[in-house]
Amino acid sequence: MKILLAYSERDLLQGLTGLLKMDGHEVQSVFDGPQASALLARSETALLITEEALPGIRLEQLLDAAEEKRIPSVVITRHRVTVSHLLQAALPSAFLPLPFLPEDLRRTVADVSGRAAEARRIAVGPLSVDVQSFRFAGTSVRLTAGEIGLLEQLDRGDRVGGRAARTRIAALNEKFRLLGSPVRIEYEMEKGYRMVTGND
Amino acid sequence: MIKARKRFVLYTVITVFVVLTVLLGIINAVNFTAVSEDADFLTLSISEGRGHFAQGHPGREGRELFFRGGPPTDDRLMGPDSPEMGASLRYFTYAFDQSGTAEKIAFAISAVSETEAEEWARSLLSETDTGWTGSVYRYRIYKSGGKTFVTVIDQSRELKGFYRILTISCIGLAAGLAISFLALTLLGRKLFVPLEEADRKQKRFIADAESEFKIPLTVINADTEMIEREHGESEQTQSINRQVRRMVGLVRDLGTAGVFDDPQAARLTFDLAAMAREIGDSARDRLEARNCTLSIEADAPVRITGDSEAMGTLLTELMDNAVKFARTRVCLRVDSDEGHHRIIVSNDTDLPDGSVDQAFDRFTRLENAGDVPGVGLGLSHVREIVQAHNGRASARVENGEFTVRINL
Numbered sequence: 001m002k003i004l005l006a007y008s009e010r011d012l013l014q015g016l017t018g019l020l021k022m023d024g025h026e027v028q029s030v031f032d033g034p035q036a037s038a039l040l041a042r043s044e045t046a047l048l049i050t051e052e053a054l055p056g057i058r059l060e061q062l063l064d065a066a067e068e069k070r071i072p073s074v075v076i077t078r079h080r081v082t083v084s085h086l087l088q089a090a091l092p093s094a095f096l097p098l099p100f101l102p103e104d105l106r107r108t109v110a111d112v113s114g115r116a117a118e119a120r121r122i123a124v125g126p127l128s129v130d131v132q133s134f135r136f137a138g139t140s141v142r143l144t145a146g147e148i149g150l151l152e153q154l155d156r157g158d159r160v161g162g163r164a165a166r167t168r169i170a171a172l173n174e175k176f177r178l179l180g181s182p183v184r185i186e187y188e189m190e191k192g193y194r195m196v197t198g199n200d
Numbered sequence: 201m202i203k204a205r206k207r208f209v210l211y212t213v214i215t216v217f218v219v220l221t222v223l224l225g226i227i228n229a230v231n232f233t234a235v236s237e238d239a240d241f242l243t244l245s246i247s248e249g250r251g252h253f254a255q256g257h258p259g260r261e262g263r264e265l266f267f268r269g270g271p272p273t274d275d276r277l278m279g280p281d282s283p284e285m286g287a288s289l290r291y292f293t294y295a296f297d298q299s300g301t302a303e304k305i306a307f308a309i310s311a312v313s314e315t316e317a318e319e320w321a322r323s324l325l326s327e328t329d330t331g332w333t334g335s336v337y338r339y340r341i342y343k344s345g346g347k348t349f350v351t352v353i354d355q356s357r358e359l360k361g362f363y364r365i366l367t368i369s370c371i372g373l374a375a376g377l378a379i380s381f382l383a384l385t386l387l388g389r390k391l392f393v394p395l396e397e398a399d400r401k402q403k404r405f406i407a408d409a410e411s412e413f414k415i416p417l418t419v420i421n422a423d424t425e426m427i428e429r430e431h432g433e434s435e436q437t438q439s440i441n442r443q444v445r446r447m448v449g450l451v452r453d454l455g456t457a458g459v460f461d462d463p464q465a466a467r468l469t470f471d472l473a474a475m476a477r478e479i480g481d482s483a484r485d486r487l488e489a490r491n492c493t494l495s496i497e498a499d500a501p502v503r504i505t506g507d508s509e510a511m512g513t514l515l516t517e518l519m520d521n522a523v524k525f526a527r528t529r530v531c532l533r534v535d536s537d538e539g540h541h542r543i544i545v546s547n548d549t550d551l552p553d554g555s556v557d558q559a560f561d562r563f564t565r566l567e568n569a570g571d572v573p574g575v576g577l578g579l580s581h582v583r584e585i586v587q588a589h590n591g592r593a594s595a596r597v598e599n600g601e602f603t604v605r606i607n608l
């Protein structure tokens with residue numbers, strides 16, 4: 001897979017480039033926004049991995065450019081991913097918080113690229129999720145791969161929990177509310193989280 | 201730290217107010233008592249004179265003192281003993297026989313007529329022996345020769361002095377409060393600036409340390425993996441991986457400190473009790489593995505508006521702390537009472553009874569921490585979250601139970 005990797009810190013850029021190449025990917029590495037933007041426009045990139053504050057460009061600009069070309073994106077962030085991150089309009093397909101292990105990078109790349117290749121929808125009450133475009137179908141509200149994964153787990157009846165799951169659930173419930181959907185994700189003792197609709 | 205400064209100013213001003221009020225109150229009370237005693241001395245003198253004021257004769261020594269000139273050095277010349285008192289005292293005395301017939305004994309007053317004075321004296325017959333009447337008059341009731349005498353003296357001049365001092369006291373109190381408030385507000389900034397700076401530096405250090413370690417750790421990880429893939433695993437690369445993973449965990453712990461200072465954190469309405477049930481439930485396996493029990497009382501919904509992220513971290517930190525140090529049991533309770541929300545987490549412990557609020561200080565571990573992993577940040581995160589939600593946190597050990605109470 002052709003990956004565009006944009007990071008301003010040389011050592012990290014080299015390290016990640018090496019890892020991704022060893023995993024069999026074709027990697028184009030750039031240090032700043034203008035270079036990233038130019039390559040995004042010109043070449044056939046399958047995945048964009050970028051830092052949150054890439055010099056020379058606003059993140060929203062870069063993500064919108066990727067979105068226009070239907071290129072999934074991963075944003076490497078120095079911060080913990082919070083509900084605020086998941087509610088921003090220009091949402092990447094995934095966040096990768098620093099510090100991360102090589103397996104975290106690998107898992108995220110596989111997850112995002114795998115979903116981007118799936119022409120599939122998931123029903124969520126009256127709404128449906130267009131997995132390939134990482135958004136609620138027919139809306140501009142985006143989702144991350146993590147949120148989509150959580151919806152799939154709930155659909156299967158899997159038990160979910162932990163800080164990351166709670167963050168995603170809080171963000172999803174807010175997105176349901178914004179879309180006027182009666183669906184909510186609630187917790188039941190000994191049953192765990194489940195999706196409920198309206199007056200359940 | 202700004203809240204600490206405001207509390208310092210508030211408590212100090214309250215202390216100043218209490219001290220000044222007590223002091224000025226005592227001074228004015230003593231002053232008023234002295235005025236009353238002087239008035240009683242005069243009415244007593246009149247009663248000894250059967251309703252008439254007997255002028256004092258200070259004698260040769262007294263006259264010498266009086267005519268010496270300069271500031272008076274003898275109190276007798278200034279107070280009720282003064283030889284001039286008889287000329288300046290305004291008073292009246294009426295005597296009543298058993299049938300209630302009034303007899304005018306002395307009348308040296310201009311403020312009331314004889315009829316009004318008689319009625320006034322009659323109205324005092326049912327009162328106590330001595331007291332204040334008509335706001336500036338002192339009276340005395342006494343018996344002599346089968347009759348009841350009522351003497352009323354005018355103390356308006358003496359009371360004028362008292363009220364003057366009282367007014368000055370009140371103005372002084374208000375001025376003192378205002379000046380101390382201003383001084384504390386200005387000085388408080390200077391006093392607290394070093395403390396606030398130290399607190400900021402500590403937070404910045406934690407944030408910087410956490411931030412600056414992230415990239416190097418990721419680079420070391422990535423490069424170590426590449427070395428292993430090119431040249432195979434070795435003891436050294438495995439050791440590097442272990443230590444790096446350990447540091448990654450520590451940095452992630454430090455990283456929670458930044459969450460609560462985010463002014464742009466999303467404020468959502470959510471059910472705190474449901475969140476507590478989930479987080480509490482998730483700790484059950486860990487507790488059961490140590491043969492510990494868990495009880496959760498969080499059935500009724502507790503809806504709050506706030507940073508759900510931070511509240512989740514709060515509950516997780518509380519439960520993690522309880523699970524780490526519990527001997528046999530952990531209890532989690534979340535409820536509401538008249539708009540106030542409570543979170544109570546307790547575990548059995550061998551710590552001695554008493555307040556353990558120091559557990560909320562950064563990098564502080566209590567005496568039972570021993571080899572239990574951690575750096576002493578968990579409960580400090582809890583306090584920061586609680587303060588960000590205008591709540592209160594306390595920790596106490598009582599009868600072998602370590603309890604953290606959060607009020608929101």
